[in-house]
Amino acid sequence: MTLGGALNQLVQLLLVAVAAPLLVGWVNACRAWLQNKSAPSPLQPYRVLRKLLHKDVALAENATWLFRFAPYIIFGCMWLVAGIVPVLATDLPFAAAADVIALVGIFAVARVFISLAAMDIGTAFGTLGARREMLIGALAEPALLIIFFNFALISQSTSLTTIVETLAYREFALYPSLAFAAVAFVIVLLAENARIPVDNPATHLELTMVHEALILEYSARHLALIEWASAIKLFAYCAIGIACFLPWGIAEAGDWGALPLAIVAAAVKLTVAGAGLALMETVSAKMRIFRVPEFVATAFMLAMLGLLLHYVFEV
Amino acid sequence: MPAAPVSPLEVTVGIVLFWLAIGLLGILRPKRPDAITRIVYPLGAIAGVALAVVGLVAIGLPWKGMVLPLGLPDLPFHLRLDALSAFFLLLLGATSAGISCYATGYFAGQQHGDPGLTCLQYHWFLAAMALVLIADDAYLFMVAWEAMALTSYFLVTTEHNDPEIRKAGFIYLLIAHIGAIAILLCFGVLHGGQGDYTFDAMRGAQLPGNWATIAFLLALVGFGAKAGIVPLHVWLPEAHPAAPSPVSALLSGVMLKTAIYGLFRVTYDLLPAVHWEWGLITLVVAVVTTLFGVLFALMQHDLKRLLAYHSVENIGIILIGFGLSLIYLGTGHPLLAVLGLIAALYHTLNHAVFKALLFLGAGAVLRESGLRDLGKMGGLMRVMPYTAFFFLVGALAISALPPLNGFVSEWLTFQAALLSPALQHGVLRSIIPLAAAALALAGALTAMCFVKVFGVAFLGVPRSVEAVGGREAGRWEQLGMAWLAALCVILGLCPVWMIGLMDPIALSLLDYSLAYTNASTHWLWLTPVSPDRASYSPVLFFIVIVAVVLAAFWLVRLLYHGRLRRTAPWDCGYPEQNARMQDTAEGFAQPIRQIFAPVYEIESHHPDPFDRLPRYVTKVRDHCWRWIYLPIAHAAAFCSRALGRIQTGRVAVYLMYSFATIIFLLAFVR
Numbered sequence A: 001m002t003l004g005g006a007l008n009q010l011v012q013l014l015l016v017a018v019a020a021p022l023l024v025g026w027v028n029a030c031r032a033w034l035q036n037k038s039a040p041s042p043l044q045p046y047r048v049l050r051k052l053l054h055k056d057v058a059l060a061e062n063a064t065w066l067f068r069f070a071p072y073i074i075f076g077c078m079w080l081v082a083g084i085v086p087v088l089a090t091d092l093p094f095a096a097a098a099d100v101i102a103l104v105g106i107f108a109v110a111r112v113f114i115s116l117a118a119m120d121i122g123t124a125f126g127t128l129g130a131r132r133e134m135l136i137g138a139l140a141e142p143a144l145l146i147i148f149f150n151f152a153l154i155s156q157s158t159s160l161t162t163i164v165e166t167l168a169y170r171e172f173a174l175y176p177s178l179a180f181a182a183v184a185f186v187i188v189l190l191a192e193n194a195r196i197p198v199d200n201p202a203t204h205l206e207l208t209m210v211h212e213a214l215i216l217e218y219s220a221r222h223l224a225l226i227e228w229a230s231a232i233k234l235f236a237y238c239a240i241g242i243a244c245f246l247p248w249g250i251a252e253a254g255d256w257g258a259l260p261l262a263i264v265a266a267a268v269k270l271t272v273a274g275a276g277l278a279l280m281e282t283v284s285a286k287m288r289i290f291r292v293p294e295f296v297a298t299a300f301m302l303a304m305l306g307l308l309l310h311y312v313f314e315v
Numbered sequence B: 001m002p003a004a005p006v007s008p009l010e011v012t013v014g015i016v017l018f019w020l021a022i023g024l025l026g027i028l029r030p031k032r033p034d035a036i037t038r039i040v041y042p043l044g045a046i047a048g049v050a051l052a053v054v055g056l057v058a059i060g061l062p063w064k065g066m067v068l069p070l071g072l073p074d075l076p077f078h079l080r081l082d083a084l085s086a087f088f089l090l091l092l093g094a095t096s097a098g099i100s101c102y103a104t105g106y107f108a109g110q111q112h113g114d115p116g117l118t119c120l121q122y123h124w125f126l127a128a129m130a131l132v133l134i135a136d137d138a139y140l141f142m143v144a145w146e147a148m149a150l151t152s153y154f155l156v157t158t159e160h161n162d163p164e165i166r167k168a169g170f171i172y173l174l175i176a177h178i179g180a181i182a183i184l185l186c187f188g189v190l191h192g193g194q195g196d197y198t199f200d201a202m203r204g205a206q207l208p209g210n211w212a213t214i215a216f217l218l219a220l221v222g223f224g225a226k227a228g229i230v231p232l233h234v235w236l237p238e239a240h241p242a243a244p245s246p247v248s249a250l251l252s253g254v255m256l257k258t259a260i261y262g263l264f265r266v267t268y269d270l271l272p273a274v275h276w277e278w279g280l281i282t283l284v285v286a287v288v289t290t291l292f293g294v295l296f297a298l299m300q301h302d303l304k305r306l307l308a309y310h311s312v313e314n315i316g317i318i319l320i321g322f323g324l325s326l327i328y329l330g331t332g333h334p335l336l337a338v339l340g341l342i343a344a345l346y347h348t349l350n351h352a353v354f355k356a357l358l359f360l361g362a363g364a365v366l367r368e369s370g371l372r373d374l375g376k377m378g379g380l381m382r383v384m385p386y387t388a389f390f391f392l393v394g395a396l397a398i399s400a401l402p403p404l405n406g407f408v409s410e411w412l413t414f415q416a417a418l419l420s421p422a423l424q425h426g427v428l429r430s431i432i433p434l435a436a437a438a439l440a441l442a443g444a445l446t447a448m449c450f451v452k453v454f455g456v457a458f459l460g461v462p463r464s465v466e467a468v469g470g471r472e473a474g475r476w477e478q479l480g481m482a483w484l485a486a487l488c489v490i491l492g493l494c495p496v497w498m499i500g501l502m503d504p505i506a507l508s509l510l511d512y513s514l515a516y517t518n519a520s521t522h523w524l525w526l527t528p529v530s531p532d533r534a535s536y537s538p539v540l541f542f543i544v545i546v547a548v549v550l551a552a553f554w555l556v557r558l559l560y561h562g563r564l565r566r567t568a569p570w571d572c573g574y575p576e577q578n579a580r581m582q583d584t585a586e587g588f589a590q591p592i593r594q595i596f597a598p599v600y601e602i603e604s605h606h607p608d609p610f611d612r613l614p615r616y617v618t619k620v621r622d623h624c625w626r627w628i629y630l631p632i633a634h635a636a637a638f639c640s641r642a643l644g645r646i647q648t649g650r651v652a653v654y655l656m657y658s659f660a661t662i663i664f665l666l667a668f669v670r
Helices: A003-034 A044-054 A065-084 A093-097 A100-120 A124-155 A160-169 A176-192 A220-245 A256-283 A289-313 B008-028 B033-058 B083-106 B115-134 B138-156 B163-191 B199-204 B211-227 B236-242 B245-270 B276-299 B303-330 B334-369 B385-398 B405-418 B426-457 B465-469 B475-493 B495-510 B515-519 B538-559 B585-595 B623-644 B651-668
Strands: A057-060 B064-072 B075-081 B564-567 B601-605 B617-621
Touching (some): A003 A093, A003 A220, A044 A220, A057 A220, A065 A100, A065 A220, A065 B538, A093 A160, A093 B538, A100 A124, A100 A220, A100 B405, A100 B426, A124 A289, A124 B405, A124 B585, A220 B538, A289 B585, B008 B033, B033 B083, B033 B115, B064 B138, B075 B115, B075 B138, B083 B334, B083 B475, B163 B236, B236 B245, B236 B303, B276 B303, B276 B426, B303 B426, B334 B465, B385 B426, B405 B426, B405 B475, B475 B538, B617 B623
Parallel strands (some): A057 B564
Antiparallel strands (some): B064 B075
């Protein structure tokens, strides 16, 4: 582990935690503009977090340690994910601890804990949210894994760093399999981050909500951690998409001169990605919950097709 | 190292004899069954630990053989302890130590059956399994195999007053014997018409034409029947719930693994050369078994039945690694074959540990609250916090979540599958990713299933009076579960060490090992192929997760406050709440039932709005019964009725039959 690597790792961890709510604020502001509403400031998520952290926790009488412990685990998992996805530079010492399969595993850990915590109190909405979350997750998680396998076959590695380095610095080539993977990835991103058309982050209408039903019993600092973790998750997903599909501009290990350019590139790409997400949410409508499995299964099948195409064309 | 006074093989034989002896103690003093239970089972557990140590030591030593002058006059028993046997002895010892410890408490107040008899069967079952693992001739192997089947049959039918349990035992015995016949035939083929029935002779035998393939298929069917591959899995969901919980843990955790052992022994060791077509067949069977197991597990509401279906799934996962290994071996990539083999072996060990743990947890729930139906549980975490914690560890491990052990073996299997571009055969290498996709899907569905189990059983509000009145399991039970939970964590955090341990097995079976790729890297990093290709460091991963969680906790507390007050649950402000508004196990899995409807045979009755007494009935059955087993059963019944006609009951007629038979034999067999 080099000093530069350690520094980069530390900077990235802090940067991601600090910048993630801004991305959420930006998406919300864009969506409001697109829908002709007066937009909240992009800094609004920070204010919400501050407010929640100051409040007293109102905890259900029968909550167990699992319920109180889960927000910290979820936050930790998401922070770890954000720490190993190359955003500015590929030189991340933690990244070797977990390859893409482990990355999917960390998402699964967070999902399992948030669902268990939702079932802890024993309310109707909690179990409803847990059931829907696990259903969507059960289809989205393998899809994400298969998307990563597309990259693993191209770069002959399941390490995210190697994947990004292969795609960013090797001579340019078009991979038809990645076109399928890209569409699948967008679907998984929408499903996993509770966005329209799978879930509506702005609703509390009981029949449609998934993510909000899960965290209905949480308040104050616990809720703040979960909301923050969701923001980091969205950030991490965008970063994964950028790193895999548009890796140009990410600085190579030890290349400090490229860093300013990398910062600008990352900021521009994230801004565009946020706006794109807002656009997608504006032009589509929320689906019925029973259409969602079809939607997410499409991602799984597309990713599988990409994998087969890889064998047909490239090996 | 100085030569040890006794060889590991002698110690193993000693432990087998010890288990046989303490089993006998159980029936010698039936006057005070409780005292017997409290002394004998801990002794058995100590022997288990000793066996694990023997396995650990012997795995790196060269193989050793022994001939016991027992058995038939011209057929002495041959024993052999090599790396593969040692590994499975380690599995048997380590797992059974935890289970025996648990059994001490569990059988102490046994209501059903005779405690002395249970003690005898339990320890003889253990001894029989150990004998299977060290047998070096077909004769001893079959004797031990049948002893294992019989002792476990009697254990399954401990509560034989219940007709359902007798029926479960019958199905178990039936399929065990179908399997045994196939294994016997397999040894017959391997024998090749010359030599004797020692495994040594079989190793040297030359099998003409397709006989090797026939032997492999017989082994796959025979051992598969014991392991529970689809469609021979039907006994698992019947027998596992019927048996007392420590026995279920032994059946699922250890006995299924003896079948895996047999399959590996025959395929890698006894058969001359591996064909890749075998791997393809295995892979297809494995994928079907995996998905079938998890999809049916999701539909169950009986906790032990659910766990039994998960055993089917995990056997499928083990066989995926095995199938990949055979494909690579058959196409001339021995190094990749090693990776597949190690993935399969690792998952074998992992499944033994976490499945035993889960069965013990289910047993604790059953014993303390009398519940096995998830629909009546709820909130058990508040009355049995330790059991809930251990069960949670097992549930996270089986869901393949990092950094626990289930994840490591699935990771290795994925890595093996992702190396498929090395193959030349186009169809073959595009089928392998399908297996990887099936494994990914199965992993995610398993996580869903265990969120269902843990959420419905241990979290939430109690759904019945029994769930309120439950209490924590006793000390012995907790100790047994803690041991297995600790193994889950250790196997998850130290994969590099474990794989180093498994290397001699690969070296002895395939003449290749991963050693040189691992030696060049650090103990912390699991890099089965090369560090560039893939790396995983569970220890670092674990440390970072813990550090990040603690940092978050500490920062929030430091910068803000820890104020907290208890209130009634919010639930969107609905005033009326009761326990029946929570999801049941069926409700939780209902979307899956809808999505994968063709897989199930569903019989459902929904009430209409005008029903006076509305009843909601949904039954999910296995297609195998209607399309495979019932036709066979009808055919068998028809044949026996037809043959029954010649049974007149008159002695003279029977004598005539004998006479005709003798004439027939004299005419044709000379």
